[in-house]
Amino acid sequence: MKIDLQKIENTLKDFFEKDLRIVAHKNPLQNITDELISVMDNNLKIIGDKVFAPNVFRVSIRDKKLMDDDDMKEWKKYAQEIIRDIARDNALQLAGPLHIQVFYNPKLDKEFNITVTNSSIPSGKTVNLYSENNSEEQPEVITDGYLITADDNYYQIVKLITTIGRREDNDLVIDNLRISRVHAQIRQIKNKHVLFDLDSTSGTKVNGVKIHQHTLNHGDVIEIADVPIIYGTNQDFIPEEENKSKTRILSSKKEMKIKK
Numbered sequence: 001m002k003i004d005l006q007k008i009e010n011t012l013k014d015f016f017e018k019d020l021r022i023v024a025h026k027n028p029l030q031n032i033t034d035e036l037i038s039v040m041d042n043n044l045k046i047i048g049d050k051v052f053a054p055n056v057f058r059v060s061i062r063d064k065k066l067m068d069d070d071d072m073k074e075w076k077k078y079a080q081e082i083i084r085d086i087a088r089d090n091a092l093q094l095a096g097p098l099h100i101q102v103f104y105n106p107k108l109d110k111e112f113n114i115t116v117t118n119s120s121i122p123s124g125k126t127v128n129l130y131s132e133n134n135s136e137e138q139p140e141v142i143t144d145g146y147l148i149t150a151d152d153n154y155y156q157i158v159k160l161i162t163t164i165g166r167r168e169d170n171d172l173v174i175d176n177l178r179i180s181r182v183h184a185q186i187r188q189i190k191n192k193h194v195l196f197d198l199d200s201t202s203g204t205k206v207n208g209v210k211i212h213q214h215t216l217n218h219g220d221v222i223e224i225a226d227v228p229i230i231y232g233t234n235q236d237f238i239p240e241e242e243n244k245s246k247t248r249i250l251s252s253k254k255e256m257k258i259k260k
Helices: 009-019 026-041 069-089
Strands: 045-047 050-053 056-061 099-104 112-117 146-149 154-156 161-165 172-174 184-189 192-197 204-206 209-211 213-215 221-224 227-232 248-250 256-258
Touching: 026 056, 026 069, 026 112, 050 069, 069 099, 099 227, 192 204
Parallel strands: 056 099, 161 172, 172 248
Antiparallel strands: 045 050, 056 112, 146 154, 146 227, 161 184, 184 192, 192 213, 204 209, 204 221, 221 227, 248 256
16 A cells, blocks of 8 residues: 555645745755655555554654754654644554654764654454462563653663652652652563553553553553653664663653753
8 A cells, every 4th residue: 555645745845845944954854754754655554454554753863963953843743744644644543642753873874764663553352461460470681671752762671660650769750740659660571561550640541542551562652641651672773872861850841851
């Protein structure tokens, strides 16, 4: 299946000719947009009678000077609108909440690179629930896994139990009043990462569905109240040092800061 871009071509043209008329780096942004759509087109998945488009896009850029932060924020909003429009016009379903992440990687052998991920698509099969009895035997080796926050910061999972919440002694601290003091946990069970909601007030979702517990898959979008966090296991993705941290704080404005 190929995406029909006829309906979106005028929107693309108007954005780059009008909305970004003051942006000095139009060409790189336009090239990235063209590649974003191409990668989306090449990663459609047909399951039954439905066609799913990827919902997590990782854009790696070699040169930070390619565009400034304001340009990038404007472009990300536009790109998300374009992807949603393409999905609607082509009867595609997104595998989960849509996120576009941008990272800088000076080791790239080209100007930019784009990879995509589909969040786990519900199969309709019964999900195994883990109880305290079948999770007693803990492995000695930590399963690879990481979390990426809404502002593209990276948190490596390095413990068998990772706590998430508003209280400062959590592993991932979110400074947001909608978040419970101890909101959720990610536990390593049988070499899998399992997300548990700890009876939080605002609830926890995975790929838009409210959960009590959920075995995480690469690309899943976790929502702690209204704060999105992306889970991944792909060890080919290694962020730059400035994006890494063992413990971080999300402010009420959803800006990531290193916990002192």
